[in-house]
Amino acid sequence: MFSKRTGSLYSDQNWLRSFLFTIYGTSVLVVSYFPLFYTHLGFSSSQIGYLYSLGPLISILSNLFWSMISDKLGTVRKIMFILLAGQLVTGLLLARATEFSSVMLILSFFYFFYYPVFPLADTMAIKVAERHGRNFITIRVFGSLGYSFFALTVGYALRALGSTWSLTLCIIIIIAALLITLGLKDVKRPAVIETTNQDKDTAEADNSKNGLKDILLQKEVLWFFGCVFVLALGHRMNEAFLTISLKQLGAGEEIIGWALLASALSEIPVLFILSRYGDKFKELPLLALGSLMYALRFLLMSLADHPGSMIAIQAMHSISFGVFYVTSVRYITRIIPDRLRATGLAIFTVVWSSASGLLSGTFGGIIYQEAGRYIFYIVATGFSLLAFAGFLGQHLLKSNLEPINYFRKKNRKASL
DSSP states (O other): OHHHHHHHHHHHHHHHHHHHHHHHHHHHIIIIIHHHHHHHTTOOHHHHHHHHHHHHHHHHHHHHHHHHHHHHHTOSHHHHHHHHHHHHHHHHHHTTOOSHHHHHHHHHHHHHHHTTHHHHHHHHHHHHHHHHTOOTHHHHHHHHHHHHHHHHHHHHHHHHHOGGGHHHHHHHHHHHHHHHGGGOOOOOOOOOOOOOHHHHHHHHHHHHHSSHHHHHTOHHHHHHHHHHHHHHHHHHHHHHHHHHHHHHTTOOHHHHHHHHHHHHHHHHHHHHHHHHHGGGSOHHHHHHHHHHHHHHHHHHHHHOOSHHHHHHHHTTHIIIIIHHHHHHHHHHHHHSOGGGHHHHHHHHHIIIIIIHHHHHHHHHHHHHHHHOHHHHHHHHHHHHHHHHHHHHHHHHHHHHHHHHHHHHHHHHHHHO
């Protein structure tokens, strides 16, 4: 009886955990080791920047497209199978491409199938967690663990085989993830509730009034997304050129793996701690703290002259990204109404990942090539300090206005 119950309760969770663990292996290669592969092909830093910026640009369209297809068909598992099959085909083509123009074209199609897998996997993880009454983190954390595992093992594998094997390893991991999808249990979209024509007209009117426009008309929301965008520029610059910086200092692929491992593992305890205790602190000061830690992290990166130093600095990922990300999600849930929360989180994803990645990859590659690593990280430090000033300024402004608003309300009540 116990074994049957265990199988029925936990088999779909374990399959999904295995899937998350595996697909983040492709993330390690695509984000961190593909730039080294492009360097091996003789591409310049600016060309690598253009290739990096392709992903965020395409993800804006591909995420929307595949999400709509998933909703229309009422399936996540089948869509992920199609996406991984597309990755496999385009990955095989990419492995044979050597010219910049052909790599850029094939990589565009690869990104079209690559990026939507992660939000769809998170959607499935949320639904499965709700199905079993468990915390989403207990499933999602396996993505971080998978990233940590592959960051280290891929580094040693490429150290032995050479950076030319980056695409081969990526293809092997894609095949493994493709096979795991066969064991996943699909999640269906909620049943649609029948409504009258009058209800539909009312709903459409409400959506037109209370959608994207209502969110962006709030000054506090606009200020927040502006600060997020500025901070994300520095974050994405570092993400795109970290491995190249390590390589310039003489690091082997296994050292790069340790640097990625340090950042991935460091964020896990912070995510759990802030998810549980973060609500005891105000969001804006925490966001300012995370931005300041980013500035310190990038400043130290500009001064680092040894791969070992960079590995140690990557552990600051916990008090920079970890603090910022959890607090940002909590802040969004507070300043954006429940009915618009999904839209607000979607905007946050576009600002933090897509739009910032597009710009940082383009001009970041030019800065790195023309001015060098030191100026590159100083510019990233400047972006972080600007975000710090924005979050702190908003906090101080709100703190100064609170007593004024309090006395205004008190005087209104007294006059009544």
